[in-house]
Amino acid sequence: MPSPLLTFRKSLISVAIGLASTQALAAEADLNTTVITANRAATSIADIPATVRVIEAEQIQQQMRGGSDFKDALAQLIPSLDAGSQGRTNYGQYMRGRSILVMIDGVSLISSRSVSRQFESIDPFNIARIEVISGASSVYGGGGTGGVINIITRKGTPGEPRFDLETGVKSGFHSDDLDSQLAGAVSGGNDRMDYRISASLRKTGAFYNTEDEEILQDITQTSSQYGDQVDLMANTGIQLDDEQHLQLTAQYFKNEQDADRFSYFGPNYAGFTDPSQVSVEDGLQLDDQPETERKLLNLQYANDDLMGQQLLVQGFYRSEALQFYPFPRAASQTVSASNQETEVYGLKAVMVSQLSADTSLTYGADLSRETFDSRQQYYNFADAAASGGLVYNPDVSTGRYPGVEIDEMALFLQANSQVTDQLTLNGGLRYQYANAKIDDFVDTDQQYLVATGQLPYADAVPGGEADYNTTLFNLGAVYSLTPEHQLYANFSQGFEVPDPAKYYGYGNYDGSNLISGINVADNKADALKTDSYELGWRYDDGQLRTQLSAYYSISDKRISNSSRNLSVSVLDEKKRIYGLEAIADYRINSNWALGANLHLVEPEKKGDGWQALEAYYASTHKLGAHVDWNQGPLNLRLQGMKVYDYKDDAGRELDGYTLFDLVGGYDLPVGNLSFGINNLFDTDYQTLWSQKAQMLYAGLTSPAVVTFEGRGRTLGLSYAVQF
Template sequence: MTMIPRTRSALYRAGLGTLIASCATPLLADASSYSLDELVVVGNRAPAQISQVPGTVWVLEQEALETQFKSGQDLKSVLGKLVPGLDLAPQGRTNFGQNMRGRSVLVMIDGVSLNSSRGLSRQFDSIDPFNIERIEVLSGATAIYGGGSTGGIINIITHKGEAGDTRYRTEASASSGFNDSEDRVFRAGQSISGGNDRVQGRLAVATQRNSAFYDADGDAIMPDITQTDLQYNRSLDVMGSVRLQLDDLQSLELLGQAYDSRFNGNQGVYLGPNLSTIADPEIRTGYKTDRAPETDRHLVNLNYQHRDLFGHTAYLQLSTRGEKASFHPYPYIRQNMAQSYVGASLQDTTQHNLKGLLVKHWGDWQFSYGVDLDREDFKANQMIFDTTQALQSGAMVTEEDFTVGRYPGYRVDGVTAFLQTEWQATERLRLNAGIRQRHSSLEVDDFVPTQQQIDVQRGLATGADAIPGGENSYDVTLVNAGAIYNLTASQQLWTSFSQGFEIPDPGKVFGRGSYSLDNGYYTLNDALDVDSNTLPGLKTHQVELGWRAYEASWEAQVAAYYTWSDKDTRVTDTLQIDVVDAKTRDYGLEASLAYRISDQWRAGAQGHVLRSEVKNEGDWDKKDARYASLPSAMAFVEWQDARTQVRLQGNHAFDIDDDAGNEIDGFTTVDLQASRELPVGRLGMGISNLLNNDYLTVWGQRAQMFYGYDKLFEFQGRGRTYTLSYTVDY
C-alpha cells in the first residue's frame, strides 16, 4: 500500500483525480507526461496533486493488491486489512458493519456509486479482483459526493487497455484448507487488450467457484441464512472498456460490466421438522429452493473530456447501474401459525446519473463547479414458499407458492450544484473551500403490507386497503474547508472541516400502517402519510488534523479526527416522522508507518483507535456493540528481490463492549504471502490464517445479538487455508 509516491518528484507528478462520482479516469493537461496509473482519488473532483489534498489518502496499488488477491484474500478482506480506518471484513456476502471511522462508506467503480438509498451492504460483491487495477481511499466525511460518504470514499479503478500490441493475461488459482473434498475455491480469468494512439480497449472474463468453508477445528462453517453466504457460490464478471482519443483535446471512454454472484449447490441448514431443532441446526445435503441468494449487477459508464472548452477543462459522465439482490429463504414465525411463512425477498434497484464538471485555472486560483443529476428506482417482492413443505423439511425444500410485495416501490430524483475553490496563498500554504447544494424529491407507491398480502392470498382475508403513497422533497447544504502547509519538501500538515449526509431508508420507513380485520377485510385505520412526512438529509460533521511524510527510507501518515451528528429520524407511535435530537460522535486516530530497512527488506505497521458514543440524558454512553467499529492494528515484514517476494502480515481486531453489557471479542490472524517470477509467468502462494486461530467473526457475534439462536448464527472464521495461483502475460 502506498499513501503517496515515495520521492518528492513523484509527489508532484502524481495526479490525484479520477473524479469520484463525477468522471472516471480523466486525462491531465499533458497526456504524454502522465499515465492513468498515476491518477488517484481526490476530494475536489478534479485532477490535482496529492500534495493538494487536505485529507487522509490511501492508495492500494496494483502490485500490493495482486500480492493479497493471489494469496486467497477477497476484496473486502484486503480493504479491511490494508486501510487503517476501515473495519476488518465479514466473511460472508454482506459487508454490514464494515464502516470507516465508525461511519458509512461510499463505494464506487470508476466513479459510479454502488450505494443506494436502500442499504443492502453488498457493495463489495460487485467485481472480480481480476478486473481491479488499484483502489483509492479517502478517509472521513466529505461534502463533495453527497449521500453515503460520512465515513469515507472507496473508488475501485478497473483495468483498461493501453496502446501497443495485443496483450493477453491468463490467471488461475485454487484454495483449500484440506479438511474435506468440498473444501475448495477455484478462480480463473482471461483478458485481451491493446490498441493504438487513437483507440485502446480491453475485454475480460473472470469467474470464481466456492464450495464449503471450514474453521480452525476442521468443522464446516454454518451458512448465513440472514444476509446470505458465499459458500457454494459461483460468480461471473464480464467487463469491457474502450477509449477513443477523438482529437488533441477530446477523449471518450466507455465501460460496460455484467456481474453475477449466486448460490450454486445443494448444501443447506437443516432446522428440523417444524423448526424443532432451530436452536441446534446442522448442515445437510438435499437443499432445494426456487429463490437462491444472488447478486446480479450491470453497469455502463460513459465519460467525455474536453481540455479546452471556453478556457475550462470539461468533464461529462453518463452512467447507469442496475442491481438485483435476492436473499436466503427465512422462516417468519407469527403467534398465529396460519399467518407464519417461509419467504425470501428480491430487491431491485436501478440508478441513472448525469454529472458535469468544469475546471478553471486563474493564476493561483482553481475553480471547480458543476451539476449532478441522478434518479433511483426501487422495487421489491417476497417469494412465499409452500409453508407445509418448507417446515416439514426443516427449511431444506422451499418451492414457490406465490409472490407478494416486500417494500413499497419508490423513486428518488436528485439535482445537485456544487462549487469548489482552491487558492495557493503562499509557496507553502494552500487553502480550499466548497459548497454543495442538493434538492431531492421522493415518490412512493401505494402499498399493501406483506402480511396482509399473504393473508389475502391464503384466503384468511378477502382484501386489504392500500397504504397511500405520495410525494415529498428535501434540501441539504454541505460545506467543506481545508488547509495544507508544507513543513519541508517532503512533509506536510493539513486540517479540514467537512460535512456528509445520509437519508433514512424510504423502503423501511414508509409503507407502515395499522389495520383492523372487519368481516374478513383489512381496513386501514392509520398510516404514515408520505406527503406530510419528509425524510431529511441527516448531516455528519468532521474535523481532522493530519501529518504525512515521505523520506528516502520511510513514509508515514497520521490523522486525528472528531466526527459528530446531532439529528436522527424516528417513526412515532402515531405514525409520524419526527426529527429528534440524537447526538452521536466518533473520535480517533489512524496512522501508518513503513520503513525500508535495505534494498530487499521492508517493514511497517498501521493502526486505528477510536471511540464511538451516543448521548443519553446528558451523558456520553458507548455505542451499541452491534453497530460500533472495532479498533484494529496491522504489522508486516516483507523481503523482495528481482524475482521473488515474501510477505508476513498480521492483523488484530480489539475487543469492544457497550453499556448494556454486549461484547464483541476481537481476534488475530496472520497471513503468509509469496510470489516467484518463472521463465514464463508468475507463481503466487499464500497461507491465510497461518496460525490456524479459532475465532468467531464479528458478523457472527452481531448476528447472535440481532437474532438469537447462537448455534444457528455461529459464523466461525475460516481456518488455515492454502492458495496457489499462476498468472501469465503474453
C-alpha cells in the first residue's frame, strides 16, 4: 500500500506549480478536500476564499461514456462555463464572461497566438480530476481573467500491474455518423516507483441535425466531424528517498480530419448569396485537412525538507501544430488555409515555508520562452470555385502572421494565515515581465501578389520589441460561522496581452510601397488588467452541499476583432461583467439525489454610459439541473441545461435553447456498461458558436455558410473493465 506521505506528495507535485485558487462542490469533494490553490501549496477548500470546484474522474466518465462532447460535459459540470461549440474550437466559450486559462498538470495551454483549441488536448480517459477556479487569478499572471481549469492526469499507483480497458460507440443512426472509441492503460509499481502507460483512439463520423440533415463543417474554426484522434501518454513517479520525489509525464496527442465529404457552396460559390445551394456532398479533394498535433514533456521534482522548507520545481516543454480549413475570399479571388506552430518551454520553482503552526509562506519564480511561426497555403481559386469548395489544388505558399518570440519572467509571494479558529486570511502579489519580439512582416495579401508575379516586391511592416511589466495583487478572507457554514471574500487581478500575431503585421499599400502599417514602434499593443471582486457563501453538512457567490470584474480596456480580416485591436473602453454563480447538491437518501446550478451574468462595455456587450463577445445566463437514481448495480441521471437568450444594444441576438440528456450505468459481474441519450427530446437549435460566427465573419461570408445546427438525438454505449 502507498504511504499517505507518498500519495500526498504525488498529488501535490502534479498541481502545485500550476494552480492558484480552487473551490469544490463536486459530490465526491467536501470542505476538507485538499487542492493546490490560491497559495500554490496544498490547502483545504475550507481555507480558500474563492469559488472552487473539483470534478472527479467518475463525473467526467459518466458524461463522456454516455456520449457527451468534452466541452459540453464541462459546461454541464461548471456553472459559469458557457456551452460548447460541438466543434474543435472553444472560441467564445467563456467563464464568468471572460477568457479561460487551461492547464494540464500545471502546464499552461494558452499561447500568445490565442487559437482556441485548449480542450482538444487530452482524452478524458487520461484525466484523474479537474480543478476549477472561477474569476481572475493573480497567481498565474497572464490569461485566465475569467477562471482557471487545471486538468490533472491519471498516474500509476503501487501494486501489481493493473489493466484498464474501455470501448464505446455513439450514433444517431444516420449514414456515416458512427463515433467510436478504444482505450487501454497499464499501471502499477511499488513504494519506490510507479508507472502508467496508456493509449486512446477515437473516431468521429458525420454529425446530423434534428431534420436528419448532415451539419455543415466549420470553415472558420474547423469541425469535429470525420476525425481520427490518438492520445498516447506515459508517466512514472520515482521516490528518490524519504524526502524527494520525481515525476515525469510524456504525451503525444493528434486529432486529424480524414473526410471525403465536405460543405458544398454551389458552383462558383453561389451559396454565399443563395443559401439553397449550400449542402454537404461527396468529392472532397484536400491533402492537408484540419488537425491538431500536440507534444508535452513535464518533469516535476519535490523535496519535502530543504532547510526546513518544501521545494517544488517543474520543467516543461510543449508544442502544437494547428491546421485549418481553406477559407474563400471573393473580393481577392483567393482561397487559402493556415498552419500555425508554437513551441513553449519553461521552468517554475516554488518554496513553501511554514512560518508557524498557523502561517505559511509560498514564494517562487516562473520562466518561459515561446516561439510562434505560421504559413498560409493558397489553392487554385478557379478549381475550388468551380467545384463549390470541394477541390483544392495547391498553388503558392506565403507567411500568415509575423513570427513571434516571447520571454516571460515572474516572481510571486503568497501568504496564508489562520488568524483565529474562525478567520483565515490569504494574500499575495506577483510581478510579471514579458518581452515580445515581433519579426518584420509583409502583409499576407501583398505576399500573395508577389508570389503570383503580380508585384515585383512588397515592403515589410517593421517588427521590433515590446516590453510589458505589471504587479498583480490578491487578498481574501474566509470566516467560518460553524463547521458547516462559511463566508468568503476576495479581490484578485488578472493580466492579458493581446495576440501579437493578429495585432501586428497589417499594412496599407500602394502597389509594392507601404503607406502605413501596424508596427511596434508606433502602435505598441496595450496590455489589459482586470480587477475581480467576489463575495461568497458555502455550506456542507454531508447531505446538502451548496455554494453561492456574487462577483464583479472590470478591465481598463477591451479587445476587439475586425470583421474585415479578424485582426485584433485594443479599444480604450472599459468592460465590466457582474453576476451570480450558484450550485447545490442534495442527497435525499441512498437511492435518490438531485442538484442544480445557475449562472447569471451581465456583460457590459463603457461607451456613452454602460451598454450591453456585443452579442458575439457575450456570455449568456445558464441554468442546469439533474436528478440521480441508483439501485444496486443500476444508476441513472436525467440532466438538463438551459441557455438563455441575449440581446445587445445594437439589436444583435443570441437565441437560447434547452437540452436534456439521460445517462446511466450498470455494473456487470465483470466491468461496467454505460449508456446515454444526448439531446433526449431531439431539440432543434443552433449552437452559440454558430450564432456568434455569423456576426464575427459577417464581413467575410454569408450567414448560410457558417450556420451550424446542434447535433440531434444520439445514443452512446460504452464498456469499461479493470483487471
